[in-house]
Amino acid sequence: MGIELELHSERPGARKRAPGATLLRESHQHGEALARALGTLELDPSGKLSWIDPYGDTLFNEQEAQVVCAEAAALAERCTDEQRKAALLDLAALLDECAATPGSYVRCVGD
Template identity: 50%
Template sequence: MGIELELRVRQASRNKGRRDTVVRRSHAHGDALARALDGVSHGRLAQVDPYRDTRFTEQDAQAALPEVAALLRERTLPSEQAALLDLAAMLEVCVTTPGSSLWFIGD
């Protein structure tokens, strides 16, 4: 079981109204990210479903940043640390990119 990340931005399309465009992906830390988030029982990160897709808005991403910082202090495995740092970077881009959303792609 792994969780992959996709940063998407909503853009206008001439023929179909609005559509999401994937602007950044992270597939390198899927299993480690799932382990790092396992057991999170409160906050925004508790909403991530490892078996389904979960969408975070810019506001969700902002709320999740301190939660990731707390997890970084708790998780000691290098693979989980790397996964959480990658997640933090993606959340920060989401927060600062209007019209974006961060998708957690579950298995």
């Protein structure tokens, strides 16, 4: 089980475009470590990071991405496992890019 990450220039699937037409960047290298990190680390239940579904897709707009980015970075600081920490930092970087890109979305694709 893993969670793949995608950064889109606009809401994916919102318009009839070729698949992947809105895709700006994606990350697959930390999928399993990210799923383990989100499954084993203590998440703030009131935060948005806990929204990520390891079995389905989760979408964050640029405003939500800003909040989730801070949560992921804070969680990475507390993480002692290097692979999980790298996965959380990768997620934070993608969310940060989304927060800085008007109209963009991050999609977390679960297994």
